[in-house]
Amino acid sequence: MARPSDTKQRILQTARELFATQGVQQTSLQEIADRLGITKPALYYHFASREELIRSIVTPLLDEGEQFLLRMRNRTDVTPRELVEGFFDFHYRHREDVLLLLTEMTTLAELGLIDVVLSWRAGLTELVFGTEATLEQQTRAVLAFGGMQDCTMQFPDASFDELRAATVTAACAALGID
Incomplete structure (x- = not known):
């Protein structure tokens, strides 16, 4: 057994x-x-319950995302590019669960999990641009970080290295960083 x-x-x-x-x-x-x-x-x-089952699927993803953000906040030497690369790597590892999150937005909103993901983006924006980010900087961050999530799912047949290089380059360009 x-x-x-x-x-x-x-x-x-x-x-x-x-x-x-x-x-x-x-x-x-x-x-x-x-x-x-x-x-x-x-x-x-x-x-x-179904809700407990869903939470059990997405909790490891959410916990790792929170840990990543905390590690980046605690470092004084983290570069914006390193932040972008780490965020890509995190989403690439969890792309199946991120896809579940995105396809089940209503269910996940009911469980309060969407707010967690949105708070990550706000935290990443603050790490890149500071606490007084302009509207333009905030929209750049939404495009960059949201687009990175999409790229990990949109191109499942691309090699990791090729997809990472293209995605990180595009996200850095959207953010206006090197």
Whole structure:
């Protein structure tokens, strides 16, 4: 018999796959249980609700994003380019979960997770331009950081190195930095 942590991980992976193909609201917990060959009560043993399951999928992404932002804030020597490169790397690693976030905006807004992502962008903008960023600087940051997220999903067949170089160059240009 599988250990509970193995079952929990299998549930998370199956839910990710079904949510990505069918959407969160169109995927029942029964479908997830059926796909895994477990009972619905067994699924409820690990996740009390659909919302808890969604949170379990996106929480590692959100935690890592918060940690990245905190590390960058705590460094006095971080360059804007290094910040952009780190932000790209983070999104590239989590592009499947970011895609879930973007395709399920309503569900995630209800869970209060959209505000977290928007606060990251505000924090990154402050790191690049300071606390008194102009409207132009703020819009540059929205284009750069939002565009970086999009690029990690829009070009799934591009090599990491090629996509990183092109995306970082474009984001730096949008930000007006070297």
